[in-house]
Amino acid sequence: xxxxxxxxxxxxxxxxxxxxxxxxxxxxxxxxxxxxxxxxxxxxxxxxxxxxxxxxxxxxxxxxxxxxxxxxxxxxxxxxxxxxxxxxxxxxxxxxxxxxxxxxxxxxxxxxxxxxxxxxx
Amino acid sequence: xxxxxxxxxxxxxxxxxxxxxxxxxxxxxxxxxxxxxxxxxxxxxxxxxxxxxxxxxxxxxxxxxxxxxxxxxxxxxxxxxxxxxxxxxxxxxxxxxxxxxxxxxxxxxxxxxxxxxxxxxxxxxxxxxxxxxxxxxxxxxxxxxxxxxxxxxxxxxxxxxxxxxxxxxxxxxxxxxxxxxxxxxxxxxxxxxxxxxxxxxxxxxxxxxxxxxxx
Numbered sequence: 001x002x003x004x005x006x007x008x009x010x011x012x013x014x015x016x017x018x019x020x021x022x023x024x025x026x027x028x029x030x031x032x033x034x035x036x037x038x039x040x041x042x043x044x045x046x047x048x049x050x051x052x053x054x055x056x057x058x059x060x061x062x063x064x065x066x067x068x069x070x071x072x073x074x075x076x077x078x079x080x081x082x083x084x085x086x087x088x089x090x091x092x093x094x095x096x097x098x099x100x101x102x103x104x105x106x107x108x109x110x111x112x113x114x115x116x117x118x119x120x121x
Numbered sequence: 122x123x124x125x126x127x128x129x130x131x132x133x134x135x136x137x138x139x140x141x142x143x144x145x146x147x148x149x150x151x152x153x154x155x156x157x158x159x160x161x162x163x164x165x166x167x168x169x170x171x172x173x174x175x176x177x178x179x180x181x182x183x184x185x186x187x188x189x190x191x192x193x194x195x196x197x198x199x200x201x202x203x204x205x206x207x208x209x210x211x212x213x214x215x216x217x218x219x220x221x222x223x224x225x226x227x228x229x230x231x232x233x234x235x236x237x238x239x240x241x242x243x244x245x246x247x248x249x250x251x252x253x254x255x256x257x258x259x260x261x262x263x264x265x266x267x268x269x270x271x272x273x274x275x276x277x278x279x280x281x282x283x284x285x286x287x288x289x290x291x292x293x294x295x296x297x298x299x300x301x302x303x304x305x306x307x308x309x310x311x312x313x314x315x316x317x318x319x320x321x322x323x324x325x326x327x328x329x330x331x332x333x334x335x336x
Contacts, residue, residue, distance in 0.1 A: 003132055003149075003151075003319055004132070006149060006151070006306065007131060007132050007134050007149055010134060010149060010308075010310070011134055011136075014137055035141075057134065077144060081137050081139075082142040
């Protein structure tokens with residue numbers, strides 16, 4: 001086997017097969033595994049996907065939400081075991097690949113139109 | 122005083138730690154199987170060591186003295202030979218194979234390789250000099266500045282850092298952790314980066330302990 005094939009096969013063992021199709025603009029709920037004081041629990045985090053980075057095992061999404069009046073963006077490594085679950089709650093309509101313009105908007109202007117042509121699953 | 126293994130760097134990726142879920146950057150190395158081609162003993166050579174070979178090639182790629190040396194051990198034509206000092210060479214025999222299962226996950230290793238050659242590199246790349254101002258009429262962008270005083274001493278001191286060949290030298294990265302060993306495909310996954318590009322020859326050996334052990 002060639003070098004790239006071997007590396008791909010090592011990565012393939014780590015990839016998750018049950019990830020939903022996520023698009024930029026979607027609203028998702030991500031279950032994040034958190035361990036505090038020796039205990040492990042799953043903490044949900046909900047927000048809009050404003051960026052995606054495809055990179056095989058290094059695939060990430062950036063999820064933005066407004067929390068107590070402060071914008072919070074978290075980058076999730078999709079294939080990481082720390083991500084317990086991902087659920088698409090709403091399909092949004094976006095005309096560009098990166099929705100960084102949402103950072104400059106507040107309130108009603110941050111809404112995205114819902115699109116119905118893509119199934120949630 | 123322990124035996125290592127020779128291998129080829131294949132590239133880097135990341136794997137997830139099973140307990141904490143942390144992504145660990147790893148270098149994938151295809152190592153071995155290495156054949157023992159010569160055993161040196163205290164009586165015959167004055168010191169004890171074993172010589173191993175790696176990298177099978179066509180017989181026409183080697184000259185007759187090398188082929189004859191390898192034929193003595195019953196080894197196929199091999200490109201690379203490397204010697205490892207041992208405390209005693211009794212437990213080894215000619216033609217014995219050293220495989221990746223000599224290593225285990227969690228073990229510390231030293232990796233020796235040749236760094237990527239950068240050719241004739243300037244001051245900034247080679248010695249991390251600061252650059253000159255880029256604007257306001259400055260014509261000094263990547264120049265070295267002063268290389269010393271004037272008439273006294275009237276020369277540049279030896280060892281003054283200057284432009285020149287960079288890289289392509291032997292580099293040892295010490296105390297890297299073995300993350301995983303795959304003996305079916307002769308693979309070792311080592312945490313972190315190692316010298317050279319993919320395809321480079323690497324020498325992996327158990328970490329050398331320097332100083333006294335605590336406790």
